[in-house]
Amino acid sequence: MKRRSFFKIVGFSAAACVTPAVLSACTSQTVVEEETGSDAAAQASYEIADQPEVSFDSTTDVLVVGTGVTGLSCALPLLQAGYQVTLCEKQEKLGGDSYESAGIMYVAGSKIQKQAGITTKVSKLWDQRKAQLEEANYSNIDFSRKLFEASGEWADTLADDCNAVFADPQTYSEEGTNEYILLPKNGIGDMDSVLAPLRDTLTSLGAVFQTGYRCCALIGNEKGEICGARFVSADQGDMKDIRAAYVVMATGGFASSQALIEAYAPDWVRVGCYTVASDGQGQLLCEGVGGQLSGMDNAIILTSDVPPVAAWGYFGPTLDISPLGVRLGREDSMTASARACVVGADGFWWTIFTNALSEGSQSRSVAQTVSSYKTRTYGPFDDLEALASGCNIPLDQLEEVFDDYDSMVDNKKDSLGRTSQWTRLEAPYYAFKQMPVRCLTHGGVTTDDTGQVLSATGQAVAGLYCAGSAAAKGGQGLASNGAFGLLVGRALVEKLDERKSQAETSE
Ligand SMILES: Cc1cc2nc3c(=O)[nH]c(=O)nc-3n(C[C@H](O)[C@H](O)[C@H](O)COP(=O)(O)OP(=O)(O)OC[C@H]3O[C@@H](n4cnc5c(N)ncnc54)[C@H](O)[C@@H]3O)c2cc1C
Known part of the structure; x- marks a missing residue:
């Protein structure tokens, strides 16, 4: 039997992932008989048949799928450490829901807040934030605390390293506003003041941005590790395969997916959605290679249209x-x-x-x-x-x-x-x-605290990470997702450093 290329399409999200019929197709698995090696067996069990052969257009250290606050924040420490990062975005513009959001950032302990005289302990502010999250039926409270505690450092990093501009809390704290709210420079709705400087810093550090390409499949190698992803252009006329040591799914929640809302949170299916960014493709792609989804039936968050x-x-x-x-x-x-x-x-x-x-x-x-x-x-x-x-x-x-x-x-x-x-x-x-609209989902891909995707039995899906609203542990809002992205980026710096030193030792 003719042996095919080592690289396999292992997780697939069809173009029309919004219809229930495709929902089941997205999660189906096709076993390919000719793969017999023990390492190959795990990966082969997720292989999708009848896809064009893998042909890499480019190679990078880390491939970040999605350019909301999570994906952009994740790329920063990697680029600062000298690693190559490619960020792919299905829309023509960067930013996703993060850019469209109202821009209220739940941040505690940042320098700008301290300079404004906010000295309340982060642990005390956490008690207030925790009550809000519990009210919203959020389940990963311990990890949320970790992200809340890291939110101040996230804001400081963006301000210090990227010149992101936040509003002086003194301009609104007299109004009795929560002490853990940080706003972008021009107030509500101005995420440009935070995300544009971050994007520009990534660009200056050598990030490669690919917009207008939707991730439709993951690519696995002969060891069963995820080693890249396939993208299609918006008109489906072009396809790109990108190879990477690690893939990070930062594709947002699933509030815009009528099919997923119907499947997991049917009470909210007849409420409209604000954006088209969060249609759950990252969750389906991770699930398609054995990643576990959890908390998907947590409450859906609604806001004003x-x-x-x-x-x-x-x-x-x-x-x-x-x-x-x-x-x-x-x-x-x-x-x-x-x-x-x-x-x-x-x-x-x-x-x-x-x-x-x-x-x-x-x-x-x-x-x-x-x-x-x-x-x-x-x-x-x-x-x-x-x-x-x-x-x-x-x-x-x-x-x-x-x-x-x-x-x-x-x-x-x-x-x-x-x-x-x-x-x-x-x-x-x-x-x-x-009028009310859906804006945010909790629940998504199960990961460990570094964003490594886990299967139902708690096994790591090698090479695959997930962060922000796409992950079960993310989704609490802009600052937490930004902090989650930063955390995953730093974890991958360590992984890449290890790989490098192992390669040097074996030379
Ligand atoms: C109307 C609205 C108001 C909000 N207001 C606030 C607020 O004031 N404060 C707050 O804390 N939170 C707010 N939120 C929630 C906040 O926006 C999210 O928590 C946060 O943006 C999630 O960040 P993310 O990077 O994980 O996802 P996103 O910002 O959604 O980014 C995901 C990106 O991935 C891209 N993508 C998805 N699938 C693919 C694919 N297959 N291939 C390539 N790219 C893909 C999307 O196009 C998008 O750009 C609001 C949300 C909405 C919708």
Whole structure:
């Protein structure tokens, strides 16, 4: 029998991975009989038949799939240590959900926060963050703590090594905002100030970026190790095979995959999604080579379809109410009201705000949003009667919810869990109309603490790493995913150093 090339396509994600029919095809395995060696057997059991033969276009030390905050952060220590990194991105632009996000970074203990006089111990801030994660049904709490504790160093690294610019927390901490919130330079929605300098630093260190190519398969060698990946161009007219000592899957969550949401979190299948970046391809590719998926049925995180508005409640007094005038969720959370809106089948909700917000630290975000969404912004209204009539909310209900709101802020006590912005809303009032969307998933590929992909029996899938929202241990947000990426990048520097010294010894 003619022996074929050593390199095999071992994990495959078909082009139309969004349909349930392909979902099962993605996870199917094809045993190739002619592979008989013991090492080859493990890999061969995941081989996908009838694929074009592997033909490498380029070789690199580490191949990072996905260029959100995780992938970009992962590449930094590797390039700084002198290793080659290729980053592949299925979209034409870099950044993924990370770039589109509201930019609220849950960071503790960074230099810029300390300089702003925030001296609260990280362990104390963790208690607050932990409560939030538990409320969101997040399961990997111990590792989350590790990432939270590493978030300050992540922010410092980006500021010191890449000139990423964060806003001075003093500009918004007077508003009573959480002490572990860090914002990009221009406030809500300005992730460009953080990610563009990071991208430019990677470029200057020699990173190779390949945009518009989607990873559709993993490539295995004769020892059963993952040693590269296959990519197809957006029009499927071109294909590239890239060889690497290690592959890092940093492809984000699966909030945009209707098929995966239906399979794992069917309660949320009829809620729309904000982006197209997170369609779970990384999870399917890892699963296709024996990686275990876990926690996929953890709660799906929802937010506003105009994400900056969901973040306003951190920085000024706001009130979130249903069309019938019922208060929905704590306003100093980007997710609570969206979830309550879906659970209550309200369809949409209002965020009521005043000049205290539009003239506060996030005035840029308010002005930009209001001018972009003129038909969603109602007001100004001089009193509650005008607000009720303008938004078609029953006046008696509106008066009741405002009375409750006033006593909540006066007593600084909220049954829905709010912990900041204890200021009354004073007319003129404005109302912003918004709808809930899926924005983030927890759960994904099972890994150890260095990001090494693990099988159901806890065995490492050699050569394959996963980090950020694609991983079961990631997904808590920008800063944690950035810290996770950095951590995996550093772990791979050690691995590559070991390989190098072994190679030198054996020479
Ligand atoms: C609307 C919205 C608002 C948010 N606001 C906040 C916030 O304020 N604070 C916060 O902490 N978190 C927020 N989040 C969550 C945050 O964006 C994510 O936790 C974080 O961006 C995940 O980073 P990541 O690098 O793991 O994934 P991503 O940033 O999604 O990056 C993954 C990248 O991989 C690419 N990719 C996927 N599949 C492939 C493939 N097969 N081949 C090649 N490339 C591929 C994608 O195109 C994408 O660029 C928000 C999310 C959304 C959607």
